[in-house]
Amino acid sequence: MSKRAQPRIYNRAGQRVQVKDKTWYALQASGEAAERVFEVFVYGEIGAWGITANQFVQDLRAMDDGVSPVIAAFNSIGGDLFDGLAMHNALSRLGERCTGRIDALAASAASVAVCGAHKVVIAANAMLMIHNPWTYAAGDAEDFRKVADVLDQTMEAIIAAYKAKAPDIDEVELRRLVAAETWLTANEAVALGLADEVGDGVKVKACLGQGGVLQRYQHAPADLLAQLDEPPEPDPELEPDDPLPAPPVVDSAKLALMITQRCAEAGISNLVAPLLSSTQLESEEIVQAGLTRAKAVNDLCVAARLPELSAEYVEAGLDAAAVRARLFDKIVGSGKGFEIDNSLPLDNDPAPKVLAKQPDPPSIWAARQAAQGGHPQSAKGVRP
Template identity: 35%
Template structure:
């Protein structure tokens, strides 16, 4: 099964003699093997005095967004946020990290309570509700901190899913300046929101949008919940969308998630950081094994075939799954052949 590839959701540029620039122009989250952790690590390497953050995003992963917000807040550079089209949901929280926030006159901002889904027992539901309450409070604090308004003024606006024009956002203290309109070619899928302005509902949807359109999902509701839960439990929530789009069965999802763990183990043994890239590309275990083998032949890296206690516990019967080890004997034989041929 091949995962759909789309453009990365962020771009970070560190330019000499110019402000560094971060573009967030898509759904926020670990969709393309580019995680918030990777972005935060890249931000640490930015030593520019000024960082410009340009936003046109419908939001995405709450916890990824909060991590990015905190990384920007504590970055030593002067952070100038420019909202150039839409800063909705968690994207509007990231915008609050700016020392200066500028909003194009024709752009919009939306704030709301975070959303979540879970399948399971009543206790699972309660834990999710508690988590959402804590996330709501953290998000409200970001808006309150920027605007200077008390939380009791912010939380009703979030509960109502409030959309602000640039002028309204400025009046509420959420931005510092309103700038000239910006012309943007791409539109975003806003189908998950309730109070989208009419002019945005009529806009054509971007063909490469990563948001999940309900009409595209034909998987039954129980299976869809099971798939989402499996992905969350396995630590791959970003894969749920592609499984639902391709109408993968629950059994196929289980097998692919097992393969993902095998791929991670193979990459760990090969000292490779390419596991996320292989998984997002939809590569099979054997394809990954072949790629790693050829890479190791070329770079002379030492092979460690030992497994952690957890990996040993989870290892399946040899007849049911491919070996987790890389064939080090074959590797060294090929290296010798390459060296002395």
Template identity: 40%
Template sequence: MKIKNNDPRLMNSAASAGDGSGSSWYSIRNAAEGKPDAPIEVFLYDQIGDWGIRAADFIRDLNAADDGKRPVVVAINSIGGDVWDGLAIHNVLRRMGDRVTARIDGLAASIASVIAMGAHKVVMPDNAMLMIHNPATVAMGESGDLRAVADFMDQAKQCLIACYRVKASGMDVDTLSKMMNETTWLTAQESLALGFADEIAPTVNMQASAAMTAAVGRMGNAPVALMAALKDSAESVPPDLTSEPEPVIQAVDAVAMAALAAELCNSAQLPSVAVMRVVAVSALASEQAVRNSVNEAIAIRDMTLTAKLPEMAASLIAAGISIDAARERLFNKLVTAAGEELDATPPDETPIKPTACGPNAHSIYAQRRSPAANPITIRGLS
């Protein structure tokens, strides 16, 4: 079966930092009360996209708080995430002009570093870091399909390079490309020298979590000093003795989990978009999470076949919605196609009483005269 990869989902992230179970820290603080010149502070302390910080939410919330005049400070501590969400946020910040300052409070990695480049001014404490590398995706299909995906990723990389050169205009494309190939980590001083940062601020306490520390630890070339700082930061938070201890997060091989997702989707003959769904929904957290997500995609595909709407399989699977939500959409589609409203009133369960009627003489006589009712039987002699 030929698998097509249309609009592959690109990630520019150090690694998965969690499962979206509530570790998100994203807020916009409007400190204008009585202080007309007070800045709007935006905290991007999570992954970009998916269960983290989605561009649509960011733009909506920022527009609601922004008066078009006051300065905006975007505080960043993120391992990155979805390329397209990050590019959208980058472009929004650029359009706001010289009112925007990006402050890298700990780490701006991958697409989070691209978001920082959208600000007019980038400030880094002297213990913060910035990381750049190539975008990544999961793909499957024939050789021609994979070549097309590779070409698409090269184009996406050029988009990221263009974003970096907004700040580091003195760097040539080849040098930036080589740095991305090698997964380059930059200190505040190095970022300032190359043009990625405009100012170095005094050291601040780095905010970290066990999930972020684990994610950065799985990334190539992660500096020892950064890992130590993240570890110290996570351990410096006093434990909450009233709550249950958090389960130990076991590191998994994301590449192996992505390969398993592609293999299972291909074996089940699911649409090519199913692989992206499995990667997003399962976060490649474990083999069981991948298998559960594949089974959900299979169930949704089978529902569309039962409803005789197979053309909806790809869109419902790609949407990343639950089985119940997919069932509801199929039901609504069937109702619309029927062209009439369904009556949801429960039926009257009162039993119908039979109507009594007396004997009919004509009917009885007719039955007796009927040849079928009175067959002639010929018996042999014994």
């Protein structure tokens, strides 16, 4: 009888959880040595906000034995393009023993990554989305010209990744589809050559787990977005005439102690007060969700090097998607450069700020002195 190894699970918080709908990254091996299959689950964003290419490659290398089949399962809205390209190349190096599997969605950078697999199987009701690279930027006109050049170069990398999977695809048509942000059904992806086989369908809503983030995109299918608003399914164990269960008695002291202890264990004791405020200790379920959200928010703020904002965001009850939008705005507003990211902003994101160059008084004073026939060297450090 085959023995199944325990999966190796990772997230930015370091918390060990089972592979469920919203788990974003896991590795596991199944079967005896002679029949072993390695599975990598990428369920979430790619890049600094989720699973980085470095972590993906290092973990895969540590588990891979060099001969067993590898299945890379994707359910991802995308993310950082360069991390997606690195994943693409890592899967490509595995050769014929690598199969990419699209369980629900491979969008943006995730579509680039999965196309590195020798064989791609897409679930009957899954989708693959391709679009132009997108980025935030700040600076003067010359800075923006450089950014545009970089975007043009990264577009060529995207096209090359897709053509590596589908060498016979018409390049003109491919570029048109990419520019139009095209959502491909399973059959359409196979017809284009970006997937090789249509597999069994799965319930998209059950495994998507990335809700409102899909609203970042301009042309997300209406039926896919509609699933986000569907009410929860009724409990089949409750008959229509059964009386509703009595509301549980809330032990506020116990819940407050839970918050204090869990925050201490996670190293976020500074978020105890914001959590007490945002959850109002209404129920254990709300507190548990608040703790999970607070850890995710804290990790995002730390990753953005703005940890001082975590308490404010937790107290406001913001979810991870809303925090990402605000952190992107903070980073852009700082004028510290740009990064190529294939994930688009939410519709309600504030417009990125364009910063002008700040005046340099010593240089202005030196220029004035030179124009008047003076000696600009002597003006160093002197203010007008």
